[in-house]
Amino acid sequence: MTTVPTTTSHGPTGAAAADLRSRPGTPVRLEGLTRRYGPVVALDGLDLEIAGGELLALLGPSGCGKTTALRAIAGFDRPDSGRVLLDDRDITGVPASKRDMGMVFQAYSLFPNLTVAENVAFGLRVRRRARSERAGRAAELLELVGLADRGKRYPHQLSGGQQQRVALARALAVAPQVLLLDEPLSALDAQVRVQLREEIRRIQLELGITTVFVTHDQAEALSVADRVGVMRAGRLEQVASPDELYERPATAFVAEFVGTMNRVPAILTGGAVELLGTRRPVTGATPAGGPVVALVRPESLVVAADPAGRGRVVTRTFSGASTRVLVALPDGVEVRIDVASADSQLLTPGAPVGVTPADRPVLVAPAEPA
Amino acid sequence: MTALAEGVAGAGSVEPPAPVRPVRRRGGWRVAVLVVLGLYFAIPLAASTWFTVRDRGAGGFTAEHYAGIPGAEGFAAAFGRSLALGALTVGLALLLMVPTIVLVELRLPRLRTTVELLTLMPLVVPPIALVVGVRSVLAWAPEHFYGTPVAEAMFALQEPALPWILVLVYVVLALPFVYRALDAGVRGADLRTLTEAARNLGASWPRVLVSVVLPVLRTSVLNASFLAFALVLGEYTVAAILGFETFPTWIVRISGSQPQLSVAVSVLSLVVTWGLLLLISALDRRRRIEETS
Numbered sequence: 001m002t003t004v005p006t007t008t009s010h011g012p013t014g015a016a017a018a019d020l021r022s023r024p025g026t027p028v029r030l031e032g033l034t035r036r037y038g039p040v041v042a043l044d045g046l047d048l049e050i051a052g053g054e055l056l057a058l059l060g061p062s063g064c065g066k067t068t069a070l071r072a073i074a075g076f077d078r079p080d081s082g083r084v085l086l087d088d089r090d091i092t093g094v095p096a097s098k099r100d101m102g103m104v105f106q107a108y109s110l111f112p113n114l115t116v117a118e119n120v121a122f123g124l125r126v127r128r129r130a131r132s133e134r135a136g137r138a139a140e141l142l143e144l145v146g147l148a149d150r151g152k153r154y155p156h157q158l159s160g161g162q163q164q165r166v167a168l169a170r171a172l173a174v175a176p177q178v179l180l181l182d183e184p185l186s187a188l189d190a191q192v193r194v195q196l197r198e199e200i201r202r203i204q205l206e207l208g209i210t211t212v213f214v215t216h217d218q219a220e221a222l223s224v225a226d227r228v229g230v231m232r233a234g235r236l237e238q239v240a241s242p243d244e245l246y247e248r249p250a251t252a253f254v255a256e257f258v259g260t261m262n263r264v265p266a267i268l269t270g271g272a273v274e275l276l277g278t279r280r281p282v283t284g285a286t287p288a289g290g291p292v293v294a295l296v297r298p299e300s301l302v303v304a305a306d307p308a309g310r311g312r313v314v315t316r317t318f319s320g321a322s323t324r325v326l327v328a329l330p331d332g333v334e335v336r337i338d339v340a341s342a343d344s345q346l347l348t349p350g351a352p353v354g355v356t357p358a359d360r361p362v363l364v365a366p367a368e369p370a
Numbered sequence: 371m372t373a374l375a376e377g378v379a380g381a382g383s384v385e386p387p388a389p390v391r392p393v394r395r396r397g398g399w400r401v402a403v404l405v406v407l408g409l410y411f412a413i414p415l416a417a418s419t420w421f422t423v424r425d426r427g428a429g430g431f432t433a434e435h436y437a438g439i440p441g442a443e444g445f446a447a448a449f450g451r452s453l454a455l456g457a458l459t460v461g462l463a464l465l466l467m468v469p470t471i472v473l474v475e476l477r478l479p480r481l482r483t484t485v486e487l488l489t490l491m492p493l494v495v496p497p498i499a500l501v502v503g504v505r506s507v508l509a510w511a512p513e514h515f516y517g518t519p520v521a522e523a524m525f526a527l528q529e530p531a532l533p534w535i536l537v538l539v540y541v542v543l544a545l546p547f548v549y550r551a552l553d554a555g556v557r558g559a560d561l562r563t564l565t566e567a568a569r570n571l572g573a574s575w576p577r578v579l580v581s582v583v584l585p586v587l588r589t590s591v592l593n594a595s596f597l598a599f600a601l602v603l604g605e606y607t608v609a610a611i612l613g614f615e616t617f618p619t620w621i622v623r624i625s626g627s628q629p630q631l632s633v634a635v636s637v638l639s640l641v642v643t644w645g646l647l648l649l650i651s652a653l654d655r656r657r658r659i660e661e662t663s
Binding site for chain 2: 098
């Protein structure tokens, strides 16, 4: 995975940045974007740099401003202040119809009165391209999204997944400089979602087009993006490659939003924490000493059957190669732990177990007020 | 008219309430309600029809009153005028309301209630009040503005061959129906996403209206047009009080000398209107079936 430097405050500079930049594709930069809806601050001075040809996912809970940011790039939403730059050109005041960006929406957006091929060719018709060129381009793009034989159908004759593929083909038909995806998969069922996100990534890499992918689904963001920007309350918490985001979350919010995270009470003293009877070094921002909450991934805890153990297995959930065990610790704390399924035979509900943290630095957050 | 209007307006929505299907149940009162309702409409219609086809001289039946309609004195002029007024009313009402509704839906959703209330006003204000007001202005303005273009315009509005003043009043009277029909279509379609998709693909606003909004609202525009047209073809009060001869006032005028002919015309216009209504809902249903298949 590669990492690309962003604004000074977000993400480390990686040596691999250069190869992303060298891809064809137009860079996009957001500078201090602010947008208020009455008392609600949707964007709070957002700075973000998207390299040419990069797929950047904006991830966050609903209301965090990720869709507002995308709509500001598309030109559907005018920021109160700040600038949107496309290839270092200020396009903040350019109307949406002149921005040369392709967008795929969350809701089905195909024109119901046009056939699939006419939908794909719509942008070219607006641009007054010749009929033969339109037909050729539509066929080419339908081929790209695997719907070559559906050109004469109407949108209502397609499944949801097919409609979103056509929407993608339509957005790409005008050869836009930037592709904007606004939760394009959230209306689809799980299997189609996974399949289509892989296809979006394949096409994006094939075309080398700069892409912003807004989603609230962390699995989606982590699996397709070059980098993921985690947003909260109109600001970016962290922009980083998926593995860095997972392994080294910059804040407790990111840590808990990305992946599964256990919260285990611990005591912080002298740069290390007392956690489940062991002492582990601390990583990331450190609160003042005293009671804290340690944030531990399910795979960073070790569980073993132990008649003298103080934990009790509550449930065991098999999911192929790994099994997730829910263990109740004393003081009413429950933790989720992933173990290899082959090693989980003895971990039946009710079994006494011992839980220890893996030997690696631990991220801590201030203890919650009781 | 109102019940009919609501029924047609509902037909424009993409997701209408579940159609009422006859259920085989032993609820005798359902049948009773249907029978009473049916008789309520059928008896006057049947009586009218009977009145027009009965040959009072020779006994038996005759189609003479129907055959005499086209050649009847004043029919062609009055009917033609009403058709023209209807077409103009439809055109003006759509020109006014389609952009308004799209604007409210996309840009000013908070104004929706206000616009809805405004368009309901013509149902609350009786036509008689409206027309008395209009007549007062028409009487006062030419004198007050004598010799100015305003007075000329006032006279032009009252040209008996094609009284534009009626078009203006009819547009107001048609607002509730036109608004409702269009609103049903707008609510059923995700107009915001569709227009944004078109904008994103480079379409200008006029292009969005013509290529995206109108086709999506096709059925509701058709419904709205039909309702406005039917209203104009049947409107009597305003035309009579302002002293213009339209199709309805003509029917009333000849009813004294040729009662059977006038009723024959009424029955025929009812049948034609009904036929149009059925055609629209059939078109709409076919489209919906195509969409769900």
